[in-house]
Amino acid sequence: MSKIKATIFQGGSVITMIVLEMLCFYLIINFNSEQQRIWLETVTVYTGGVNERVDGVNSYIGLRATVDSLQQRLADIKSATEGVYVAKAAEVDSVRDDSLRQRFVYLTAEVVNKSPYGPNNTTIINRGKMDGIEIGQGVVADQGLLGIVTAVSGEHARVMSLLHRDTRLSAGLKNSYFGTLRWDGDDPRNMTLYDLKSYVEVNPGDTIYTTGYSSIFPTGLAIGTVSATEKLAGTGNWRIGVKLLADPLRMRYVFVIKDLFKEDISILMENDER
Amino acid sequence: MMNDSTINNGLRFFFLAVLQIFLLKQISWGFGGKEYLFIFLYPLFIMMLPIQMIRHLVVLAGFAIGFTVDLFYETLGINAAAATLSAFLRPLALRASSPREGYNIKHHPTVNDLGWSWYFRYAAWFLGIHLLLFFSIQAFTFYFWTDILLKTFFSFVASYALMALLVLIFNPKN
Incomplete structure (x- = not known):
């Protein structure tokens, strides 16, 4: 196991890999509708509670403007x-x-x-x-x-x-x-x-x-x-x-x-x- | 510093990308309303990068070919993510298929230098890892793991055979 680990991590390209992967996932989420949908659903499931609260606070802050x-x-x-x-129509023919x-x-x-x-x-x-x-x-x-x-x-x-x-x-x-x-x-x-x-x-x-x-x-x-x-x-x-x-x-x-x-x-x- | 190896890899990049984009993109096969078989030969480019190449560059090269394919597949990021990760994990495939006496500094990852039995093991590892990563990232969830495994299996068989054919025909020296 440690040999496998050593094989993977020697040469130190981990940072390069992580940076590029982050870029890739950014692209995936922003340019692929199906994956975006899954991502958003997942995010919603895990952050729904927090978002709801933040939303509540935000709407309270914005209440003034809304009102x-x-x-x-x-x-x-x-x-x-x-x-x-007020009705101004006179009881005559002519234009109304x-x-x-x-x-x-x-x-x-x-x-x-x-x-x-x-x-x-x-x-x-x-x-x-x-x-x-x-x-x-x-x-x-x-x-x-x-x-x-x-x-x-x-x-x-x-x-x-x-x-x-x-x-x-x-x-x-x-x-x-x-x-x-x-x-x-x-x-x-x-x-x-x-x-x-x-x-x-x-x-x-x-x-x-x-x-x-x-x-x-x-x-x-x-x-x-x-x-x-x-x-x-x-x-x-x-x-x-x-x-x-x-x-x-x-x-x-x-x-x-x-x-x-x-x-x-x-x-x-x-x-x-x- | 443009040596033969650099030029060859550059040409391979171009050739495999064109092959993938213009020909292999058309091919798919499936049953029950789903597509299960796709052919991916561009991983061969990453496989054949020099063994001693700086790993940062290998990872970058993986990203480059994956991204290029993505641009034409209209799946921005999916091939790039899989290729980057499999390029990063290439030492694993190299080690798993390592000849008994290990790689020496002059070895190129070619049939010419290391023989067919080595090639088949190496290609199996690398392509297997790559396709599994690719279909997992494409599904973007492990919920459909049977689909992921089926796609990986069928695509692996087809890609593996065609890749061997390609190597047999061109038999690159470096």
Whole structure:
């Protein structure tokens, strides 16, 4: 045995052999599909566990960028869905070339600060005057509403959460009867809808939507579902408990909604006042 | 320093590579949907390199012929890997087939110098090692070891016979 060993290793070409073999195997693996497949499978079997872990860590590191890009994409999609368009087709013959005009655009934002939980909750987002944020714009997350912009600085804006005792939001049913949505400062999961006429039929489980009768939110964003109904004595109105679809306190990635018609409409409002 | 031996080996490289690439590449035989018989004569080049040649150079020469064949077989690296390894292991074949009195410094690994019985033993060892390495590397896994052994066996028989014929015809002196 030692003789065989001596025969093989005398003359010291081991290094040459090893270097060339490494080169050969590099070539084999990179230029031969069948051998490459076997190699990759073998590697996968032996390193699968490690790779999985590395992959997990990597995806966590890249999470930030992923979320950003998804947010951007979502904003694009939201800006292009039907709710943000208003029908402009007049009931005349003629051309219908601009039957749908975009009214709302969505801008991604992230919650960077929150007031301590209390009866008047506010949130700071990382968009401001620089990004075209103005007072009175609505802020939503993917699943529900967050609130309304009430103050703007250069790079940030303060959002009055739905969970704020000053919040008054026009909200209603699919059948376009509507009332005012308020929060009584108690339960962050529930809000209350006032001023809906009690002759309107309301059932628990009905969805409450934004009405779009303001420049804040587009029409038809789901806010929550009816959880309790009660006729408010002496007013002829409902007092409806609304269970929110999403918890405004836990929202992080949000969208600011900009109304492109706001100026157009406010001109008319001013004229009206005169 | 170009002596006869160097020139002869150079010519053999060229001749065997051409033979392998243009003629023997076409030949294969098998059964049951699989190819089991291939003919490899280029190992003869490595076998006939001078016995005293520096081993680094033998290994490099093995790589060179293997790589050349690979380029035309479109199996980049497989022949090269087998040829490099068998060139490295050539002393094993030389020792296993060594004549009783050992090799002397003037011996060339030829029938002319060492006789047919030596040649047959040497060729059997070298070709056997080479083909076994080649088919193992080609399979790239020992999972199909029966295939590897069958291919080695059939290819060995055919290559061994043809190689002897070639040596008989040309009967090189060095």
